[in-house]
Amino acid sequence: MIQQARPDYAGPRPARLTTKRLLPRLVVSLPLVAAGWLLVLAVAVLQTIAVGSVTGARASAALALRVYGPLVFLWAVATPAIFASTARWPIRRPQQLRRTAIHAGFGLAFIVLANVLIRLPDLGRTASGADFGTSLALGLTIYLPTAFLAYAVLVAIGHRLTGGKAHLTLRAGDGTALIPPEEIDWIEAANNVVRIHARGRVHTARRPLSDVARDLDPGRFVRVHRSHIVAVSAVRELRPTSHGDAEVLLRDGTALRVTRSRRAEFEATVRGATG
Numbered sequence: 690m691i692q693q694a695r696p697d698y699a700g701p702r703p704a705r706l707t708t709k710r711l712l713p714r715l716v717v718s719l720p721l722v723a724a725g726w727l728l729v730l731a732v733a734v735l736q737t738i739a740v741g742s743v744t745g746a747r748a749s750a751a752l753a754l755r756v757y758g759p760l761v762f763l764w765a766v767a768t769p770a771i772f773a774s775t776a777r778w779p780i781r782r783p784q785q786l787r788r789t790a791i792h793a794g795f796g797l798a799f800i801v802l803a804n805v806l807i808r809l810p811d812l813g814r815t816a817s818g819a820d821f822g823t824s825l826a827l828g829l830t831i832y833l834p835t836a837f838l839a840y841a842v843l844v845a846i847g848h849r850l851t852g853g854k855a856h857l858t859l860r861a862g863d864g865t866a867l868i869p870p871e872e873i874d875w876i877e878a879a880n881n882v883v884r885i886h887a888r889g890r891v892h893t894a895r896r897p898l899s900d901v902a903r904d905l906d907p908g909r910f911v912r913v914h915r916s917h918i919v920a921v922s923a924v925r926e927l928r929p930t931s932h933g934d935a936e937v938l939l940r941d942g943t944a945l946r947v948t949r950s951r952r953a954e955f956e957a958t959v960r961g962a963t964g
Contacts, residue, residue, distance in 0.1 A: 729764050729839045733757040763803045775847030796840035804828050859894040874923040878916050911958040913947040921959050
């Protein structure tokens, strides 16, 4: 029976994320999360008071809290999903523009949805459909820039909590093995069992290769075969073979087949990472 996250031969072990190591990290992160939520509320309250002083409308901190308290609750509920999105789509080269666009799209969708939800109780009770639309448009016009800023702050906090590195995680008996991506040379798989070659050490885990691929930066790792993933930094040479296929030679001397259907993606990833 295969042991999960089992190294096949000796060498320096990757860090293990045990409960003892995780608790201090959570204690440090909770103030950051709370600060993000309080930032949203503080910005909304202060901006409401400022707008009221300019327009002459009555606006107090208590009124702003009643109006925006539910909105902040929605932000709090969405925060875990925002953090998860930063781990899934970290903003780093060479895909920082695409990843930034993804987070901007998520942010816009969430801000619009949250503003709709907080106005739903008034729909049909004290406001008509036209009034609802006018209120929504006015709210988005006034608060969209600051809401985007608050969303960006939460994305930044999410990157800090995940380290911006998205270590490859493998379950082990007494915790979770964290393998830094920069140490990985290549990965092979057979029957939902992966073997991760990392600086002269091999780690075995029962996990689908497609699942492992989702945890890796597509700008730094590329699938060259249905059973192989290679790190761009480990590539030494690409040798053309027959029928449009190729062979990639890695820095540890390993030679792997690059199928014709994946060759273009491989070459584009290498150019993006080295250019």
